Amino acid sequence: MEYSSLFVCLMGLGTVFFGLICLIVLTMIMGKIVGGHAAPAAAPAAAPAAAAEPNRQELVAAISAAIAEELGTDITGIRILSMKKL
Numbered sequence: 001m002e003y004s005s006l007f008v009c010l011m012g013l014g015t016v017f018f019g020l021i022c023l024i025v026l027t028m029i030m031g032k033i034v035g036g037h038a039a040p041a042a043a044p045a046a047a048p049a050a051a052a053e054p055n056r057q058e059l060v061a062a063i064s065a066a067i068a069e070e071l072g073t074d075i076t077g078i079r080i081l082s083m084k085k086l
Contacts, residue, residue, distance in 0.1 A: 059083075060080055060083070063080065064078045
């Protein structure tokens with residue numbers, strides 16, 4: 001018996017999606033079995049911003065030196081206008 005290409009394509013897609021749905025269901029079941037319900041951890045208190053960066057001028061100098069070295073220019077040609085902590 002010869003199958004049409006459309007039938008083969010649809011059977012393949014159906015098999016793949018059925019397998020994916022089975023994987024999703026199995027991982028959800030395993031998550032409930034293994035994971036349990038842990039209590040949420042308390043967030044640590046935020047430290048003051050000043051304590052996080054005691055020597056901001058040294059940090060700017062180090063970043064400027066690294067950028068100047070990478071670009072191959074003199075450090076006096078580098079001017080950092082602002083810095084944001086990510």
